[in-house]
Amino acid sequence: RSSDLAAPSEATLGVARTAWLAARTPYGETEAFRFYEGPIDDADTGLEGQINAWPLDEVYIDYVQGSTRAGMVNDASIALSVDTLVAKNEAGGEKNIATGWHAIEFLLWGQDLSASGPGARPATDYTTGLNAERRKTYLSLVNGLLLDDLRTVRDAWADGAAYPTALLAEEPAEALRKILTGIGSLAGAELSGERMTVAYDNKDQEDEHSCFSDNTHADLLANARGIQNVWLGKLGSDDGVGLDELVAARDEALATRVTGELAAALRALEAIPQPFDQALSGADDAPGRVKVRAAIDALKKVATSLGEVATLLGITLNLE
Numbered sequence: 101r102s103s104d105l106a107a108p109s110e111a112t113l114g115v116a117r118t119a120w121l122a123a124r125t126p127y128g129e130t131e132a133f134r135f136y137e138g139p140i141d142d143a144d145t146g147l148e149g150q151i152n153a154w155p156l157d158e159v160y161i162d163y164v165q166g167s168t169r170a171g172m173v174n175d176a177s178i179a180l181s182v183d184t185l186v187a188k189n190e191a192g193g194e195k196n197i198a199t200g201w202h203a204i205e206f207l208l209w210g211q212d213l214s215a216s217g218p219g220a221r222p223a224t225d226y227t228t229g230l231n232a233e234r235r236k237t238y239l240s241l242v243n244g245l246l247l248d249d250l251r252t253v254r255d256a257w258a259d260g261a262a263y264p265t266a267l268l269a270e271e272p273a274e275a276l277r278k279i280l281t282g283i284g285s286l287a288g289a290e291l292s293g294e295r296m297t298v299a300y301d302n303k304d305q306e307d308e309h310s311c312f313s314d315n316t317h318a319d320l321l322a323n324a325r326g327i328q329n330v331w332l333g334k335l336g337s338d339d340g341v342g343l344d345e346l347v348a349a350r351d352e353a354l355a356t357r358v359t360g361e362l363a364a365a366l367r368a369l370e371a372i373p374q375p376f377d378q379a380l381s382g383a384d385d386a387p388g389r390v391k392v393r394a395a396i397d398a399l400k401k402v403a404t405s406l407g408e409v410a411t412l413l414g415i416t417l418n419l420e
Contacts, residue, residue: 105236108226117208121315124201127152127250128322132330135285135419136278139256139263147249150189155306156197158206160188162235165211172198173235180237182245199242200249202310207239209312212305215378218314277415279343280406283327284419287365288403291323292396300392305377316376320369320395327402328362347409354412358405365402368395 105112134141134148141148158164162171172178172188188198197203210221226232226239256263267275299307308316329335333342348355372391373379379388403419410417 105226105240108223108236110223113208113221113223113226117313120201120204120208121313121318124310124315125318125322127201128319129326129329131290131323132283132286132326133257134282135290136281138278138282140253147253150186151200151246151249151253152202153190153194153197153200154202154309155195155311156202156206157193157195158211160196161198161203161206161238162210163230165213168230173238174231176231176234180234180241182241185238185241185245199245201246202312203242204239204246205310205312205315207235207242212312212314212377217375219312273413273415276343276413277410277417279330280410280413280415280417281419283330284403284406284410284417286323287327287399287406288419291320292399292403295320295323296392296396296399299376299380300389300396303380305380308377308380311377314375314377317369317372317374320372320376321366324362324366324369324399328366331358331362343409347412351412354405354408358402358409361398361402361405365395365398368398371395 130140131152137143137146140146140151159167159170160172162173164170168174172180178184185198188196189200190196191198206219208221209219210225212219214220222229224232226236229235255261258264267278295309299305305311309319310316331343333340333345344355344359347358368391372395373388376392379392382389384390384393407417407419
């Protein structure tokens with residue numbers, strides 16, 4: 101909030117962090133609607149890379165341990181504006197992230213230098229710290245941009261908007277292909293792969309999804325719930341017709357199996373000890389790593405079974 105940035109304190113920094121954490125869960129559930137060039141990742145207009153790109157090279161934005169004058173915040177030759185941040189996002193390298201959730205996360209928490217908790221950026225970074233006013237400006241700009249981008253995607257899905265109207269008018273098989281591509285790619289290559297296996301193999305907290313806030317565990321759960329929501333046709337107390345019912349009419353055993361595998365994947369994710377970065381450490385038989393591996397395998401099983409669903413429905417999938 102602009103009022104909080106006008107008078108920063110540890111209390112207002114805490115409020116901002118709490119708001120970021122609360123907003124991540126509903127966003128995470130929407131990632132089941134990616135991977136088929138829908139409104140968020142349309143080849144020409146999609147904003148996903150501006151909204152949720154990662155992993156982020158901290159030194160591109162602000163100071164890090166051992167480099168106190170790093171980043172755009174500390175480079176007075178860069179005139180900070182929304183246009184500048186958009187132009188700088190992923191300029192010169194995919195880790196040169198300037199916008200979105202994780203840029204804000206870094207500006208709120210700072211580097212995670214703790215083995216047992218998240219980053220601990222002090223509120224003085226926004227009051228008496230080096231380039232505090234530029235840091236405040238950067239945070240205000242990137243926060244406003246994220247809100248605008250999220251509204252753009254939301255409005256693209258509104259009743260009567262062009263995209264949902266066109267989707268409903270498509271041949272059922274093509275619409276189903278997109279739906280299955282979204283949840284299959286999220287379960288497989290993205291969630292069990294990029295977001296979990298890479299971090300598991302490298303044992304590097306820099307490879308976890310929300311490494312500054314230690315919110316990765318909640319991120320993973322939200323993603324998996326998003327897949328489950330689409331499969332079951334449910335969101336909270338709203339229960340519509342889901343893919344499970346469509347599949348059950350043709351192969352009840354397969355529908356039951358996928359429903360069970362999704363529930364098992366969520367249980368496996370819930371069982372991973374927090375924080376996620378500490379579960380990555382140790383030998384492969386360490387309890388945390390065993391649970392991470394189990395969750396990865398459970399999600400891969402879901403992705404494989406969704407491929408079987410597509411075959412049953414006469415649909416060819418090219419999963420990410």
